[in-house]
Amino acid sequence: MDIVEKLKLKIAMLEACNEDLLVAIGLHNKRGDYQLSAECMQKIKRTSHEIDRLKAHLQDQQNFQWVINDLTNRGLLGEAMKKYAHQA
Numbered sequence: 001m002d003i004v005e006k007l008k009l010k011i012a013m014l015e016a017c018n019e020d021l022l023v024a025i026g027l028h029n030k031r032g033d034y035q036l037s038a039e040c041m042q043k044i045k046r047t048s049h050e051i052d053r054l055k056a057h058l059q060d061q062q063n064f065q066w067v068i069n070d071l072t073n074r075g076l077l078g079e080a081m082k083k084y085a086h087q088a
Contacts (some may be wrong), residue, residue: 004065007058014051018044 001009021040028037071077 004058004061007054007061009056011051011054011058014047018047021047025056 018049021044025037025044026041030036068077071080
């Protein structure tokens with residue numbers, strides 16, 4: 001499994017977690033357990049930040065793969081790698 005697929009899977013997992021937490025918040029509010037509801041909201045906030053970070057990383061990876069594919073299709077990838085190897 002490549003990194004793009006792993007990122008998509010991780011994002012989907014975190015989004016499902018947030019959905020479960022929203023259901024838990026509803027139950028806690030119904031029971032009057034407002035402290036537990038607040039804790040769930042804090043977890044949603046942290047998870048949402050992580051989702052945003054992962055989505056940005058996913059976009060970077062997809063852009064990088066697009067550049068590699070474009071260079072490969074134009075036959076320039078080998079030349080770019082040779083120039084990079086000589087500079088190192």
